[in-house]
Amino acid sequence: MENKITKDWFVGFIEGEGNFHVGLSNTKNNPGYPFDTYPFLQFRIFLREDDEEVLQLIKEFLGFGNIYKKSLKYNRDRGFKAMDQCNFVVGNSKDLLKLKDILSDSCLFTKKKKDRKLFFKILDMKIEKKHLNEEGYREMLSLIGGLNSGERGNFKPGNNRKLYFAK
Amino acid sequence: MENKITKDWFVGFIEGEGNFHVGLSNTKNNPGYPFDTYPFLQFRIFLREDDEEVLQLIKEFLGFGNIYKKSLKYNRDRGFKAMDQCNFVVGNSKDLLKLKDILSDSCLFTKKKKDRKLFFKILDMKIEKKHLNEEGYREMLSLIGGLNSGERGNFKPGNNRKLYFAK
Numbered sequence: 001m002e003n004k005i006t007k008d009w010f011v012g013f014i015e016g017e018g019n020f021h022v023g024l025s026n027t028k029n030n031p032g033y034p035f036d037t038y039p040f041l042q043f044r045i046f047l048r049e050d051d052e053e054v055l056q057l058i059k060e061f062l063g064f065g066n067i068y069k070k071s072l073k074y075n076r077d078r079g080f081k082a083m084d085q086c087n088f089v090v091g092n093s094k095d096l097l098k099l100k101d102i103l104s105d106s107c108l109f110t111k112k113k114k115d116r117k118l119f120f121k122i123l124d125m126k127i128e129k130k131h132l133n134e135e136g137y138r139e140m141l142s143l144i145g146g147l148n149s150g151e152r153g154n155f156k157p158g159n160n161r162k163l164y165f166a167k
Numbered sequence: 168m169e170n171k172i173t174k175d176w177f178v179g180f181i182e183g184e185g186n187f188h189v190g191l192s193n194t195k196n197n198p199g200y201p202f203d204t205y206p207f208l209q210f211r212i213f214l215r216e217d218d219e220e221v222l223q224l225i226k227e228f229l230g231f232g233n234i235y236k237k238s239l240k241y242n243r244d245r246g247f248k249a250m251d252q253c254n255f256v257v258g259n260s261k262d263l264l265k266l267k268d269i270l271s272d273s274c275l276f277t278k279k280k281k282d283r284k285l286f287f288k289i290l291d292m293k294i295e296k297k298h299l300n301e302e303g304y305r306e307m308l309s310l311i312g313g314l315n316s317g318e319r320g321n322f323k324p325g326n327n328r329k330l331y332f333a334k
Binding site for chain 2: 008014015017
């Protein structure tokens, strides 16, 4: 029994737990950038804090990425089931390119396959500085809209929150 | 790029998505059994219906198990984010023993490692018919209590439900 992560294990694990995320940060205080939002890419794995060890193993296996802790006290205070989290995050383009390379010869089987494809296409566009011109920026926004699409399309925050926080 | 599930992929995937479950069914209508609840074992993977294909691949890889659909309309009607599910379930002892064998030389890295150990210990006890005598039954209940422990310990259904369904 080999006590080490293999690539296939890693791929299987991220099919369930990995998240290819492109956020849009507000650029109000960034007058040098021509658009309202600035796309930033993150590959993330969110686990409960009692599984931090596996994130350390993943970090060692990949050779990059960072681990952060996140308190979910806010949620607990509101009566929700929520243990603190530990998050593994790869955020810089150099490491994301390494991740792309590591995954390049791996087949994904879940709908994460589509997310991987979109995510690395957006990464390539950003590296090519397409987020700096109107046409490229619009195309990137459109691709971002298709990322993790089921989740976003299916989530109606207003509706949920009304129920969540009703007293 | 091999378009097939490997064992390492499967293990990585179930670290996130697999669930070693022991339920306790009510035995009120089963006068032949001496205790109030009857333990039944299930290895399960719950995914959204749009990932049913991967459950088919897992079923082919293992050579056993069944896939069921589950409607979550009840939750949607209450304003919750919920797509219908597809569930992969291995429930009979013969197949669970095969699963135990398949996983026997694989290392798990998350806290699912502990669940696997407890689950297959409970399976062995049930196969040895220990659930039919007081001592064995009590010991099994105690093991079941330790299964997926974080989740259960952290979950206060009354408290949550009060918030969820407040109008």
